[in-house]
């Protein structure tokens with residue numbers, strides 16, 4: 001039912017935008033959750049600004065991790081870097097057992113409070129899924145295709161750019177999507193170390209015992225994560241379709 | 247004896263098996279042939295109730311098969327499928343012991359039975375009992391599949407394209423083995439194939455199906471000489487039907503009294519093979535010899551050719 | 558005339574990288590950080606400043622040995638041995654530095670490993686990891702490695718080797734709470750996993766049997782996964798709080814808006830997808846012919862499910878359980894933010910007080926737990942997979 005999905009998607013987007021642009025109009029909805037006349041809508045900052053800052057942090061970190069992870073992935077799948085491949089795989093596996101919160105917590109003391117530890121933690125944690133998917137994507141290119149490409153006289157570089165990377169693209173995109181979605185959540189926790197973002201709203205709610213804030217922060221981040229996931233999945237499908245990769 | 251009475255299976259509005267009635271004799275091999283999608287597998291699977299008929303019934307030795315729970319019925323009927331479906335997580339011995347275990351045989355009896363079957367199927371128990379299926383060749387897997395189906399001494403064995411995955415040489419061997427097994431255990435075998443040569447080679451009787459209907463059910467020679475339907479003659483092969491007919495009769499059956507100075511042929515050879523031999527040697531007649539070397543009689547080209555004509 | 562010149566062995570590129578990084582760390586980065594109390598900024602001390610000359614020399618000699626092995630030895634066992642020797646020596650040197658810098662009976666000064674130690678440990682760890690990877694140990698050996706390492710670390714901790722280091726100082730202050738929060742951490746991670754297995758396994762089986770349900774059910778579970786953990790914890794607080802308010806029995810059972818209940822529920826919800834999806838994937842992998850044969854031989858539906866399908870799907874299902882366990886151990890950390898307890902309590906308290914030692918007191922055991930869980934379950938999956946090809 002693609003029609004149904006599209007309607008849901010649009011509704012979620014509309015709801016998110018409406019809330020971020022005119023939060024006060026939702027006050028009656030949240031009022032029952034507050035006690036002793038506490039404000040029903042987050043009032044210690046502009047929600048839209050926070051959401052954009054949140055998204056900005058996540059996207060910056062993701063762009064950096066994509067560049068590095070894809071680069072490294074290409075490196076270790078070339079003959080010259082092949083000896084690093086087993087170690088890279090092991091490191092990817094070990095790295096994935098590190099909880100993102102732990103990465104964040106350990107970064108703070110190194111670089112201080114603010115955006116920096118969040119950016120670094122998001123960058124570091126975002127590397128793993130992209131790196132792994134790049135490796136898998138590049139390594140699972142059908143041998144016959146590679147053979148044919150070389151047989152037609154492509155140089156190693158041409159083969160990489162016009163055959164291997166395009167074939168690995170769906171998996172690489174999937175890695176980016178996974179890493180982005182994890183990062184939207186981790187960035188929320190970044191607010192505990194004073195990074196600007198939607199976590200502020202939730203933390204404020206936790207501190208002042210205001211369920212309305214918690215719910216707002218949670219719903220906005222949740223919606224953002226879902227929409228981002230959905231949008232990227234759609235992009236992946238479109239790219240795969242236009243490139244006839246299935 | 248298995249009787250199918252007006253057996254029908256419909257999926258939606260289409261009848262994939264359409265009013266099939268037939269009687270399968272005890273201690274015989276009956277082969278069902280037909281093009282792919284003609285409903286052969288569905289018909290077979292209605293006998294062990296993996297598919298429940300829409301209409302009609304199945305009687306085994308006069309008793310309606312719906313009289314007992316389906317899984318108990320299936321434990322009495324052997325079943326071999328294309329690809330064999332051996333359990334990859336169990337050893338050969340455990341695979342073969344599946345139904346005896348389900349039936350609650352005691353371990354000692356199971357062990358004896360498994361060892362017996364392994365040697366019947368030319369699988370050295372020492373080497374293969376504890377092997378896993380993926381360690382066996384295709385032909386060995388096929389034999390384990392049949393051994394597993396026969397483990398609980400079923401009176402009836404259903405086989406759905408059991409040789410489909412084998413190469414021609416192994417397949418011929420497996421077919422010979424099946425004939426041997428059938429003679430040894432006296433099992434009633436119902437076998438599905440889309441290969442006419444296989445049907446003629448194995449079947450005491452052959453049933454031809456098309457679009458869910460049973461077109462003809464008879465001895466192979468009758469199918470060749472008196473096809474009930476143009477489809478049957480297409481299936482049996484018009485261009486070489488004479489040769490097929492010759493291949494159904496052995497030299498021993500057709501031998502005439504008298505001596506010949508032509509080449510010696512075995513009594514078990516088919517007339518088709520004798521004719522080919524005579525043409526090759528440029529001889530007019532052959533001497534038919536029994537397995538023990540005694541002379542059975544002779545065959546002339548003219549006598550063989552006469553056997554290749556209908557009627 | 559043939560000249561026999563000993564061929565210069567090619568330098569190991571990874572070894573070269575690690576040796577250079579390690580040497581830089583030894584020469585330019587502080588070995589330990591000394592603080593006269595918990596909150597003042599620390600001042601860095603080099604290896605030679607804190608240890609007697611012979612000890613500093615022995616430490617550097619061992620590190621040189623490790624560097625030589627990294628550069629020129631290709632035998633993986635030797636490389637592993639050298640790396641482990643290096644790790645042991647560095648750990649002992651840090652401990653000794655702690656002892657040396659702490660006046661007897663003083664409980665105020667803090668001695669923490671400096672950046673140099675961390676870089677050295679990372680380099681040696683990479684060397685060891687690379688060696689182990691090259692040795693391709695089987696599942697049993699990997700678990701054995703882990704057990705030996707854990708036992709050695711446990712013995713050293715129990716013996717009090719590291720008692721003068723700042724993390725252990727934090728531990729000494731918080732020992733009771735640490736035990737309680739560690740138990741709570743495990744309880745939350747394992748309890749939600751167990752509940753998820755009980756629910757997700759039947760869901761997976763159902764989705765396998767009824768393909769029409771598959772996209773919808775797995776899609777819904779997937780949406781839950783994309784909600785950030787802190788957000789889901791927060792969202793669940795409201796209804797659970799309301800439940801506790803409205804149903805006294807719920808409150809009596811310990812269900813509250815704040816605390817472990819929303820965390821447990823959220824973890825449970827997160828755990829559903831990997832288990833259900835892997836159950837479906839595992840069942841899909843079961844050869845159709847085997848299932849058909851099993852039914853054809855007269856196994857009951859239950860016998861086919863438990864004796865053939867689930868058994869053959871087990872390695873894949875276990876992989877899902879591994880994903881969930883590792884994920885849960887990490888995610889429980891966040892539960893501390895909503896009063897759910899667990900080792901995250903120390904992490905967030907440490908962040909709040911800018912006390913890195915407290916952060917580490919929480920973070921190190923969390924990472925160790927997640928890592929051990931991954932090693933053990935990976936080994937289990939491999940054993941099963943091997944047994945059931």
Ligand SMILES: Nc1ncnc2c1ncn2[C@@H]1O[C@H](COP(=O)(O)OP(=O)(O)O)[C@@H](O)[C@H]1O
Nearest residue numbers: 257262280281282283284285286287288289438
């Ligand atoms: N469960 C089913 N639902 C719908 N159609 C089926 C089902 N099983 C078989 N069919 C259809 O019935 C026809 C006969 O199938 P089958 O008995 O397997 O043929 P054969 O074994 O002769 O190749 C085929 O067209 C097949 O698509």
Ligand SMILES: [Mg+2]
Nearest residue numbers: 286287288406
């Ligand atoms: Mg069929």
